[in-house]
Amino acid sequence: MPAATEEIQGAQEEAVALRFLTAPVRILSENGKVSGLECIRTALGDADASGRGRPVALEGSEFVIPCDAVIVAVGQRTDQSWADQVPELQWTRQGTIEVDPNTLQTSLPHVFAGGDAVSGPASVIEAVAAGHKAVAAIDGYLRQADLGVQAAPTPAQKLSGENWRPLPAGLPAEVRASSRRLDPKARVASWAEVDCGLTEAEALHEAQRCLNCGICSECMECVRACEAQAIDHYMGAQELEVKVGSIIVATGYDLLDPTPMKPYGYGLYPNVYTSLEFERLSNATGPTGGQILIRNEEGRHTREPQSVAILHCVGSRDVNYHEYCSRVCCMYALKYAHLIKEKVGPETRVYDFYIDQRCYGKGYEEFYRRCQEEGTHFIRGRVAAITDQAATADEAGKLIAIAEDTLLGQRLRVPVDMVILCVAMEARKDAVEVARIFGISQGADGFFLEEHPKLGPLSTATDGVFLAGACQSPKGIPHTVAQASGAAAKALSLATRGTVAVPSAIAWIDPDVCAGCRTCIGLCPYTAVEFDERRGVSVVNAALCKGCGSCAGFCPSGAAQVRHFQKKQIMAEFDGIMDAGQAVGM
Amino acid sequence: MEDFEPTLIAFVCNWCTYTAADLAGTSRLTYPQNVRLIRVMCTGMVDPQYVIKAFLEGVDGVLVSGCHPGDCHYINGNFKARRRIKLLKEILPRFGFQEERLRLTWIGASDGIQFAETIRAMVAQIKTLGPSQARLKMVI
Structure with missing residues (x-):
């Protein structure tokens, strides 16, 4: 019987009697009404050409099934009338x-x-x-x-067994969830849907059985679906050599990891978030579809918070981490306070623990005022610790922010449902490497150093390398856009001019004196010294040299000299000093 | 010895310590007038010969001062200076000069006060060391 197993099972549950190897002979009637069905038993005969046995009627085995109705399940075949x-x-x-x-x-x-x-x-x-x-x-x-060729079916791919992540050993087996079905007694008496499907909890649980082993199985369906033809499965890593006249470094920043700051309990309590995590949570494409929800012990999002603490300056303005101000935190903290009031409701209590509110930009102070009017509690003082150890009944089940209000001179314990840490922006971990590649220097805080804080905020010590964004210092989007536009204009101004003016105070290697020891080549931080194989001397590339004199300070033969700071000139200056000193009796 | 006024030569980098000295001046800070500054673009270009020449000429102390580590205008010139000064400090005693007469410091462009402080401290130290022997003994 070519029916699905579950259909056969369902029929048997509903007490439908299945009669195999039985063929109908005729329908019996009484007074114009069906009274029964006469059937005959059959047995499978010898197999025919297709390998299937044809039923053969067993003579004399006729019997009658008494019934009131007969439903004929008519077969289908192709209409061949044409x-x-x-x-x-x-x-x-x-x-x-x-x-x-x-x-x-x-x-x-x-x-x-x-x-x-x-x-x-x-x-x-x-x-x-x-x-x-x-x-x-x-x-x-x-x-x-x-x-x-056109329509040849895709050959079945043999799986290499390497296209998925290895599964950890000792995974417990979990039974597949099956949907609930109506009770057979109930379903014979009604037209209600038999298959009730999975409940939400069951569906979630079932989805979590996924071991997430699949990386891409390369079914290539995405390639077909993408109308922009943006997907290329065969793209690999490749090194490109691009010849450019200038480079804008915009490598961004890293967020400070607050895990080592034990008192804040990040990573310990599920409802302590970093600023970017909260940003994701409140985003419409985030895990909760933009709803601001707190998490339970298992990490599932459950309900909206009744109170939230926002902690400014986590790792910023702190001698133990970063002395500098991360600049953007005050404003996004205000944004969070506003978002919480708007999304969760104005009755939600938002506590904003700050050292100083630095609302420095256009419209910023006004926004601060607006947040004050919305009822956000601004508390001047740093939070000492976040704990879940309740001291009173009010604090049970909450996180408690322990702080001091430095304006009132009062110690506080503020029970909240959620804590947001405004963590510091810091230089990227690979900044040292990037700095070396581009010949730019880093400040003491690790951010890339601009040529001059006031007169050269876009350029670096290396000509033609410009900076944009948070790789230079912590900054927000408007300032990044402004700086990036400036850096682009700087790069364009070099490109349109087409020529480069070199400074006068740069190094020069006297080819008559140079012994070709090549020490200066290794010393030059700008790779400006090259070796001339033909003449056997080192040569300074004037376009790259910045005149630091690293070569001149070492050159054993004295061939390398920085113009205007030549050995002769320094010695003369020194002699002048000594002579003048003697003249006044030093 | 009471009225001994030492002569100091300072090789200062254009970007940090020279600017700091400038700032000390514009901030009307006072510091001993025993020091003479020689401006170089970077401490990395200070040839050890300059230091030795200064000592041989009878200078009582030499200060080399540049940008803080990591702040060098030329990426790492101050580190090169640090290595050279370390070597110089090794060999100076063999010529009869106490190594304390040579000093390497990092003074940032905004550290005018620290510049004045450093000069004051160094002059005081050289005063306790007394005049350089070169001035007394050597015939040049």
Whole structure:
């Protein structure tokens, strides 16, 4: 019986009697009404050409099933009434149209067929797939392409067994969730849906059975779906050598990891977030669809917070971490306070623990005022610790921010549901390496050093390398955009001019004196010294040299000298000093 | 010895210590007038010969001062200076000069006060060391 197992099971549960090897003979009637069905038992005969035994009626085994109604399950076959008009079309023995399985081309080359007429009774989706296949083949046929190649099925790929992440040993087996079904007694008496599906909790649990082992299985469906053709599975890492006249370094920043700051309990309590984590939480594309929810012990988002503490200057303005101010925190903390009031409700209590509110920009102070009017509690004082040890009944189940209000001179314990740490922006971990590659220097705080804080905020010590954004110092989006536009203009001004003016105080190596020891080549921080193999001397590239004199300070033969700071000149200056000193009796 | 006024030569880098000295001046800070500054672009260009020449000429102390580590205008010139000064300090005693007469410091452009302080401290120290022997013994 070619029915699905679950259908057969369902029928048996509902006490439907299945009679196999039984053939109907005739319907019995009494007074114009059905009274029974006469059947005959059969047995499987010898197998025919298709390997299937044909049922053979057993003589004398007739019996009657008494019943009031008979439902005839009529079979389906292809409508062949029109076949006579197309005598060239070939049909299979099952009464379907004969086609090439790859191209769906019939015995008439210009006729293609698909759907139930080819496959026999099947589903709509299979008919649609056949239609797609046939269209592709017709396209090839009209272009007179080789249909055999065109429609060859994709060969089954053998899995190498390397395309997924290894599973950790000792994973417990979890049973697949099955959907609940209506009780058989109830369902025979109603038309209600039998399969109740999974409940939300069951569906979530079922989804969590996923071991997430799959990296891409390379089914290539995304390639077909992407209309912009933006996906390329064969793209690999490649090194490009690009010749450029200037470079803008905009490598950004890292967020300070607050895990080592034990008193704040980050990583210990599920509801202590960093600023970027909260940003993600409140984002409409985030895990909660933009709802601000607190998490339970398992990390599941449960309900909206009734109170939130926002801690400024976590790792900023702190001699133990970073002495500098991260500059953007005050304003985004105000934004968070505003967002919480707006999304969760104005009755939500938001506590903003600050050292100083630095609202320095256009419209910023006004926004601060607005947040004050919205009822955010601003407390001047740093939080000493976050704890879950409740001292009173009010604090039970909450996180308690222990702080001092330095304006009131009072110690505080503020119970809250959620804590947001405004962590410091810091130089990226690979900044040292990047600085070395581009020949730029780093300040004591690790951020890239601009040429001059006032007169050269975009350029660096290396000509043609410019800075933009938070790699130079902590800054927000408007300042980054402004600086980046400036850096782009600087780069353009070099490109349009086409020539470069070199400073006068740069190094020069006297080729008559140079012994070709090449020590200066290793010393030069700008790789400005090259070796001239033909003459056997080192040569300074004037366009790269900045005149630091690293070469001049070491050169054993004295061939390398910085113009205007030559050894002769320094010695003369020194002699002058000594003579003048003697003249006044020093 | 009471009225011994030492002569100091300071090789200062253009970007940090020279600017700091400038700041000390514009801030009207006072410091001993025993020091003479020689401006160089970077402490990395101070040839050890300059220091030795100064001592041989009878200078009582030499200060080399540049940018703080990591702040060098030329990426790492101050580190090169640090290595050279370390070597110089090794060899100076063999010529009869106490190594304390040579000093390397980092004074940033905004450290005018520290510049004045450093000069004051160094002059005081050289005063306790007394005049350089070169001035007394050597015939040049």
